[in-house]
Amino acid sequence: MGYYDSENHTDECQHCGEPLTGRQERYCSPACRQAVFRDSRKPRKPREWKPCPLCGEPFEVTHPLKKFCDYEDEAERHCQDAQDDLEEAEAIAAVEREEAVCAHCGEPAGWSGRGRPRRFCSNRCKTADYRKRKAA
Known part of the structure; x- marks a missing residue:
């Protein structure tokens, strides 16, 4: 039983x-x-639709951070091309962050993996650049 x-x-x-x-x-x-x-x-949320900023077609929002049409399912060819271009631009920006050089001496500035890249490789270069700009 x-x-x-x-x-x-x-x-x-x-x-x-x-x-x-x-x-x-x-x-x-x-x-x-x-x-x-x-x-x-859990309360059931109604389906939310919003327009894709790349192609203008409405798509279903399944996650709060979702910005574009589903690449495989919904997106038209021109929207897929635009998404590819955005990914390529993000990859180029990531490479530029990793290969940032010091504005004063030209040595690699380094990047911790978070936030924007450093402008100077050390505090010494930062101070020297500041003094050079103030003197000019």
């Missing part, structure tokens, strides 16, 4: 599809049971 009706008993977890063992009736673990409960408590 189980907690659930016999018609609700299955051989697979109703959340992840794993096979059930022993006395398990619906879910393979408490984590799956909890996940189903949380999903049932």
Whole structure:
């Protein structure tokens, strides 16, 4: 005799599809049971559509950070080309950040991987450049 009706008993977890063992009736673990409960408590958002800034066609927003049409599914050829151009520009900008040179001595300035690239390789060069600009 189980907690659930016999018609609700299955051989697979109703959340992840794993096979059930022993006395398990619906879910393979408490984590799956909890996940189903949380999903049932979430308010359902209506589908949100917004225009793609590259091609102007509306696309479904599935994530708050999504900006453009889906490359594979929805995008027209010219939108795909524009997305490729944007990716290429981002790659070029990343290379420029990594290869930044000091504005004073011309040595590699270095980049920590976050934020904008450094203008100077050291505080010494920064101070020297400041003094040179003030003297002029």
